[in-house]
Amino acid sequence: MNSISPLRLVIAILLIVAGAVLATQISALLLKVVIVTAFSVLALVIIALSDREPQPPDLSVIERERQKIFDHGKAEAYQQIIDPISDPILIIRNAKVATANPAAKNFLGNHIIGEDVRIAIRHPAAADRLANPNAKHTGKPILLVGVGSPGQRWELRIHTLTDGLKLVQLSDQSSHYAAERMRTDFVANASHELRTPLAAVKGFIETLENPEAGKDDETRARFLKIMYQEADRMQRLVEDLMSLSRIEAEKHQLPSEPVNIANLIADVKDVFLSGRNKEEGDFIISAPKGLPVIQGDYAQLSQLLHNLVTNAFKYGRPGTPVTIAVEPNRDDSMLRLSVSDKGEGIATEHLHRLTERFYRVDKGRSKSIGGTGLGLAIVKHITERHGGRMEITSKKGVGTTVSIFLPVIK
Numbered sequence: 001m002n003s004i005s006p007l008r009l010v011i012a013i014l015l016i017v018a019g020a021v022l023a024t025q026i027s028a029l030l031l032k033v034v035i036v037t038a039f040s041v042l043a044l045v046i047i048a049l050s051d052r053e054p055q056p057p058d059l060s061v062i063e064r065e066r067q068k069i070f071d072h073g074k075a076e077a078y079q080q081i082i083d084p085i086s087d088p089i090l091i092i093r094n095a096k097v098a099t100a101n102p103a104a105k106n107f108l109g110n111h112i113i114g115e116d117v118r119i120a121i122r123h124p125a126a127a128d129r130l131a132n133p134n135a136k137h138t139g140k141p142i143l144l145v146g147v148g149s150p151g152q153r154w155e156l157r158i159h160t161l162t163d164g165l166k167l168v169q170l171s172d173q174s175s176h177y178a179a180e181r182m183r184t185d186f187v188a189n190a191s192h193e194l195r196t197p198l199a200a201v202k203g204f205i206e207t208l209e210n211p212e213a214g215k216d217d218e219t220r221a222r223f224l225k226i227m228y229q230e231a232d233r234m235q236r237l238v239e240d241l242m243s244l245s246r247i248e249a250e251k252h253q254l255p256s257e258p259v260n261i262a263n264l265i266a267d268v269k270d271v272f273l274s275g276r277n278k279e280e281g282d283f284i285i286s287a288p289k290g291l292p293v294i295q296g297d298y299a300q301l302s303q304l305l306h307n308l309v310t311n312a313f314k315y316g317r318p319g320t321p322v323t324i325a326v327e328p329n330r331d332d333s334m335l336r337l338s339v340s341d342k343g344e345g346i347a348t349e350h351l352h353r354l355t356e357r358f359y360r361v362d363k364g365r366s367k368s369i370g371g372t373g374l375g376l377a378i379v380k381h382i383t384e385r386h387g388g389r390m391e392i393t394s395k396k397g398v399g400t401t402v403s404i405f406l407p408v409i410k
């Protein structure tokens, strides 16, 4: 109950006294009662009004509300900055999400605004840092595994802003880790590919060291032949590995030599005729005269064509010819160089993986015919270095065509 002001109390008492004095002047009893009652009620009303007198405002409540609006304004002020950023970003106050950009709402859900940040980002390592009000944040990344879809890797960085706000930034590192994984897988695969022939060569050397086994000329010759083949396999693998790393090292330098593709086809065909037991009839060449010149690296482009023709002979049906064709596209901006075979073809589910290093549809078959598993990876890298595009089409039981689109010099 609020206090009664003294002035109102005096007025109320005076009213009651006035009512009583007036009543004494009147003879009619009923009127006396009415007058006393009316004056008393009036006095009570005046006293009661004291209760409704406006109270001085509670400053702490106002201050809290003002701070809330002010703080909200502060978090909102970051909104315009964080909205266009593609990484998920949250602004945190007292371990609660004050605001977030659309990328964060997309990733963590629209409900995160106002939510405890430990619930919004369910990750123990992050929760520990985010919930600690005294934690010093240097912006050093915390790796989050298990947030988002399986296999995704996120890095979380916390930055301390002014006015008790924290900025939490998530960045998707999945592709970086995938590249890292590919590198380590590549080293493991390459070591494995080299270890197998090396072990075979060592095994045969040990056998031949045995005076009994080494005595028999036929066995000796057979073992030496296998050793030679295995050494050859290792050499091809090492050469392909070196090619790959050279092409990768140069991948940002656009090649600048003018290259005549018809000459290139003729040169590669000659290599097969002179050193690979192939004959004129093994080739069908389609290269119209007056083709535009392309900008390229002659040595790399002949390696590309050599790898494609080798595959076409390896996987084509024995005795069937290989077609090498070149034609400009509709607006003469690109040349399409294609190599086709009449072979068993490749099932569709393998097509998108063929340019991965060491990916083979039939591992045993590839190895038995001297494949390194790197031929198409090399083709892909050379194509990319030339600013071109690669396309593989294949039909089971019919054959395969690999096409390379290379930009023409304007």
Ligand code: ADP
Pocket (backbone or CB within 6 Å): 311, 312, 315, 316, 341, 343, 344, 345, 346, 354, 359, 360, 361, 362, 366, 367, 370, 371, 372, 373, 374, 375, 376, 377, 400
């Ligand atoms: P490899 O040394 O094993 O031939 P590549 O990288 O050249 O390696 O090719 C990868 C795989 O793609 C091969 O192992 C083979 O399974 C498949 N392949 C490539 N070219 C052809 C083709 N012309 N016809 C059928 N399969 C092919």
